[in-house]
Amino acid sequence: MLTLQAHSADDYHAALRDHPTVLVDFYKDQCPGCRMLDMALTQVARTPAAADVVLLKVKLETVGETFFRDLGLRQTPTLSLVRDGNEVQRMAGYQSPAQIEAALAP
Template identity: 60%
Template sequence: MQTLHASTPDDYAAALAAHPRLLVDYYKDDCPGCKMLDMSLAKFAASEGAAGVALLKVKMETIGEDFFRNLGLRQTPTLALFKDGNEAARLPGFQAPPQIAQAVAAHFAAADAG
């Protein structure tokens, strides 16, 4: 699983356009749940289900609180799944590796990994 980082709204938009199967991790530095989600994502990245999926890390302190508010984000961590640039699911709070795998399988099953 390829990991990308968005520092600006333009980086964010470019990643959505470039990756048909994209997990977006919205996080903050001082968030214990975000650190736990990082560990879950690392475990998921090592699984077969992560093939063809890219991960975009979006840090609130870097991209700005207004950007988060404009997306309707109410908490960190929040994990969103984007299929062909459209949000397919939003998972607020900590997610265990099996929960991530289940959401990816459910929402990206019909997507072509190519």
């Protein structure tokens, strides 16, 4: 799993445009659930389910609250699975490695 960081809205949109399958991790630094989710993502990254997936990390403190609200996000962590530029699944809160792998299954 290739991991990218979005430092702006332009970075976010470019990643969705340039990669067929993107798992977006919306997070913030002072979030215990975000740190737990990061550990789950690290575990999933080593599985075959993640082979063709790009993980895009989007930090609230970097891109800003307005960007988060414009996307309809209500909490961190939130994962968004985007295929061919379209969000196909949104998962709010902590997700276990098994839940993430199930979401990535074609």
